[in-house]
Each structure stands twice: as structure tokens, then as C-alpha cells.
Amino acid sequence: MFDRDRRKANRAFDHGDGVTRYRMRQKLVAIGDDYWIDDDSGEHVYRVDGKVLRARRTFDLEDSHGHRVATVQSRPMRIKESMAIDDAEGHRVATVKKALITPLRNRWSIDQEDGPELKVEGNVVDHEYTIERDGYKIAEVSKKWFRIRDTYGVSIGEGADHTVVLAATVAIDSMAHPGD
DSSP states (O other): OOOHHHHHHHHHTTTTTOEEEEEEOSSSSSSTTEEEETTTTTTTEEEEEEESOOOOOOEEETTTTSSEEEEEEEOOOOOSSSEEEEESSSOOEEEEEOSSSSSSSEEEEEEETOOOEEEEEEETTTEEEEEETTTEEEEESSSSSSSSTTEEEEOOOOOOOHHHHHHHHHHHHHHSSTTT
16 A cells, blocks of 8 residues: 555656656856756746855755745764754754665765654766655656756655755755865
């Protein structure tokens, strides 16, 4: 029963039922560079502000009015590479971690403070991966929707925290492409 429900829900996600799409348009993903996250109508929804002259890699996610909604910051001196996601008030909401050993594929996790762990699977380097909660797809990241260089899409399903998913995508991109 669970597998059938999960497959049905994932098929509905794939057909766009209840899905919100965002376009990540990067200048470059490097500290100090800023870029916009647009909705599927092309409107600027969030701005990613890469902070310079900080000891840790830091990105602020701001709404279209310039209000900070989340901060993504590297966590140095950890065995596993990770980045923390804090809300606008500075409270930790999630931690994005790269698996210590990844023999065949990229494995990442998003540990939410007040929710279940999210699993990230697929080709993170090429921006082709999914984010799942308990086997249900809640987000998909893909370049296949765009022909423009350094642009990829993020589809987020109903019930998912859009800010956490978008901030996690920024963190994953930063860790997967540290020198870009």
C-alpha cells in the first residue's frame, strides 16, 4: 500500500500537480556574487547574497524586498562537510551534510531541526537530483528545463518548506562547486 501511494504521489509531482517552480539564475556561485531566484513567471522572488570577507562561506537568502529570510553558512572543522541553515531570527532550522563516503553516487542529507530528515539523491554536480521525505519526492532540481548556461530549475511540492529547500539547494551548490 505504501509503495503504491508513494508512486502515485511521485507521479503527481512529476506532472506538476501542486508544484511551484523556481529558476536559479546564477552569475557565478562564488562568495561575493549575488543572483536571483525567479518564479516560473520570471518574477524575482528571492535574492542570494554571497557575503565576502567572512571566515566562513555565507549566503543570505532575501525576499524580493531585501528582507533576510534565511542564512546559509559553512560549518568548518567538521568530519563531514556541512552547511547550516538559520531562519531570519538566527535559529537553526536545518543542516545540509555531504556523506562521508560516496562510492557510486552523490549522497546528501538535510537534517531539519523540527522535521524529518530529507534525503538528496542524484547527480548534484550536474544539478540533476531529487529531495525526498520518507520516500516521497518533495523537490526536484534539474538543468534539463533550461538551455541557458548556469541556470537550473527547482520544483517544490505542496507541504514542503520552500525557504528550507531553496536554502538547501544553495548550500548543496556551494559545496558541490566550491571553486566556481
